[in-house]
Amino acid sequence: MEVAQHASFLHSTSEWPQLQLERGRQTSLVEQIVEQVTHLVYQNDLIVGAKMPSVRQFAKCNAISTFTVVESYERLITLGLLCSRRGSGYFVSKPAGLPVATAQAELPNSLDALNPDLYSGVSSALPAGSGWLPPEWYGDDILLDAVRQSMRIPTQRLRGYGNALGFTSLRQHLARHLSAELFAVDAEQILLTHGATHAFDLILRTLCKPGDTVFVENPGYSNLLSLIRHYGCHPVGIRRNRDGLDLDDLLAKALQHPPKLMFVNTVLHNPLGTSLSQAQAHRLLALAEQFDFWLVEDDIYRELCPRPEPSLAAMDGLRRVVRVGSFSKTLSPTLRVGSVCAAAPLISELLRVKMLTGLTTSEINERAVLHAISSRLYRRMLDKLKRQLDISRNASMNLLLEAGLTPLAEPRGGMFISAGWDHSAVTASDIAEQALQFRILLAPNDFFTLTPDPQPWFRFNIAYSNTAELLAFFRSVRHSSL
The missing domain is CATH 1.10.10.10 (Winged helix-like DNA-binding domain superfamily/Winged helix DNA-binding domain)
Incomplete structure (x- = not known):
């Protein structure tokens, strides 16, 4: 057109x-x-x-x-x-999901899962495949007040680097919350990090050596695949689909390539939005016991879940499960605060690697997070956020169906829907490159898979996907390419 x-x-x-x-x-x-x-x-x-x-x-x-x-x-x-x-x-007027153009709001030259421009948040393009929610969904009061409060740090706290494990009061708060909601844990079993990716980095550095096999979900978190390869490890994909994790596939591959560890999204999987059943979680733990490998539970979406879901860390008691958390989805990715919960001996090793590679984390950021999650408004904000996600998910699902795309799975909550076509003359990456010309940022399937997928599909962020612009683009693609 x-x-x-x-x-x-x-x-x-x-x-x-x-x-x-x-x-x-x-x-x-x-x-x-x-x-x-x-x-x-x-x-x-x-x-x-x-x-x-x-x-x-x-x-x-x-x-x-x-x-x-x-x-x-x-x-x-x-x-x-x-x-x-x-x-x-x-x-x-400014529609929801349309970033305000700035002098730096240029589009990336090409799509790459690690392209810094895709994480900057300043592009004027529609971020339909992004991993963050609109700031206005959280409410300005709670976050801005938390940042202001964090700047009131006592002068004496500015002399050193801070507690190497992370801000003590935040770790104590997390320990109380996790002990009440999921599993018993002590503040000394919690290590604070610069977000979840930093936590994954520390875990790989500590537990793996070049040549080790690392199991990942396929599809799964895009940055994790690159990180595993960066350390000379061998990533092996375990099928994840609408029914959850393919544990027969895991068993067959564990017999061929015994893994050192496995990364798994128990709740609200990125990019499918599904969660493991209680039975699947039990069998996964049994396989980890049988083949003696660590399970790294990526648990950053749990607070966005509308219903209780299984927790590997709770079922295992942190014997061979390492839980990773983050506040990037429930507060802001800008704060860069994550956490690792593990058995005390492993925390000691992770702490040593953290000190070797970057000393401590930001106490100012950690103070801001503590103030925010301690606020009486935080739970109210989370409830409002989940309601908004439900509304947007239904609207986005209807739009994608109208555009002729088929969801890969029925999300149980959270931020993402993955959808595509059974047949296409072009790849998802080609379509994503074409979308850039229309100022639309898509996340094609090869961001999330270890091997090429003949079915073109995309991960959609439901906060930015219910737009006439996206519908018009996919209608034109379907008309010309399918």
């Missing part, structure tokens, strides 16, 4: 470009107008605050009825792309 683009219309409604409307198409004129205006907004050809033509001007310019324009404007208002001001007309 070609859309006429003239920069002058940003400042003058009299020079509004004529849209490419086709009366013979199955898509109605209203839907075509919504798609094309949405495209202009996300391309920043229509800037936030720009005044739209009046209903009569728009109708005259495009040779359509005023009734069609009114319905189109109403739909655009519903989508959050327009707002009306009594006596003034219609104006472009």
Whole structure:
């Protein structure tokens, strides 16, 4: 679909470009107008605050009825792309999920799971495949107040590097919470890190040596695969699908390649959004016992789960399970605070490696997290966040189905839906590169898999996926490529 683009219309409604409307198409004129205006907004050809033509001007310019324009404007208002001001007309507004363009808001030259631009959060593109939630979903008060409070650190605390294990009060708070909710743990069994990826790094450095076999879920967390290879270890993928972890596949591969350890998302798996059943968790622990390997439980999504789910750490008592937590999904990825819970002897080894590679973690960040999660508003905020996720998940699922994509699994909660097609003439990566031209950031399947997947699919962040722009893009891809 070609859309006429003239920069002058940003400042003058009299020079509004004529849209490419086709009366013979199955898509109605209203839907075509919504798609094309949405495209202009996300391309920043229509800037936030720009005044739209009046209903009569728009109708005259495009040779359509005023009734069609009114319905189109109403739909655009519903989508959050327009707002009306009594006596003034219609104006472009900032829809949920549209980042504000900045001088640094450039698109990445190409897609790569480790491209720094994909993590910056400053791109003006729609982050449909991103791993973070919109800041406004958390509520400004709790986080900003926590950051302000953290800056009131006593002067004497600025003289040294801080506690090597991490801020004592935060570890004590985590120990109380975990002991009440999941399993008994002491504050000395908790090591604070710069987020979950730092925790994975410390665990690999401590427990593995080059040539060791490491089991991962396939599909699974993209950065983890690169990290394992970086240390000269051999990643082996264990199938994960809509039914959970394929434990028969694990057994067969353990007989061939006995692993040193395995990373597993028990709850709200990234990217499928599924959780292990109690029976699967029991059998997984039995296999870890049989083949004598460590289980690293990536547990960073548990607080987003709408219902209780199994905990490997609770079932095992931290004998051969190492639990990794983080606050990047429930507060902000900017704070960079994660945690490792493990048996005391392993914590001592992890602490030694932490000191060797980076000394201590930021007490200021850890103080901010403590203040936030100690607040009476935190639980209320989490409940609100889960309700918002439920609403957005349903809306995004409906949109993806409307676009012709099939979900790989039914998510049990959380941030992600993975969906794609059974057949395609092009790969998911090719489609993701094409999406960049429309200022849409997608996460294709090869970010998450060890081996090529003939079925093209993508991980979608439900906070940014219920948009007319995304629907229009996938409709065009489906029409031209499938």
